[in-house]
Amino acid sequence: MPVEWHMIGHLQRNKARLAVELFDVIESLDNLALARELDKEGRRRGKIIRAFVEINLGGEESKSASPRITGHRCWKTLQSWPICESKD
Numbered sequence: 815m816p817v818e819w820h821m822i823g824h825l826q827r828n829k830a831r832l833a834v835e836l837f838d839v840i841e842s843l844d845n846l847a848l849a850r851e852l853d854k855e856g857r858r859r860g861k862i863i864r865a866f867v868e869i870n871l872g873g874e875e876s877k878s879a880s881p882r883i884t885g886h887r888c889w890k891t892l893q894s895w896p897i898c899e900s901k902d
Contacts, residue, residue: 818838818839819836819837819838819839820837820838820839820840820841821833821836821837821839821840821841821842822841822842823841823842824842824844825840825842825843825848826848827847827848827851830848830851830852830854830855831855833852833855834852834855834856834859834861834863835859838864839864839865839866840852840863840864840865840866841865841866842866842868843865843866843867843868844867844868846891849865849891849892852865867892
């Protein structure tokens with residue numbers, strides 16, 4: 815049975831290349847800049863990046879996830895990328 819590796823926790827944009835190399839799923843996509851970097855690295859490797867998008871529904875400033883309105887825009891942007899795959 816194959817093992818699927820998940821990246822859990824905050825991921826810095828400068829670590830995207832390593833994360834794409836090491837993990838099958840990114841569970842902490844919290845901003846578009848990181849999404850762009852993951853997409854770029856995925857394209858370089860011909861790999862679909864599977865990720866969970868964090869959205870800060872409570873609007874808490876202490877959380878790093880996108881606020882609700884930005885989260886909606888983020889989701890629409892991600893869906894438009896050919897390398898991005900969404901699951902309902």
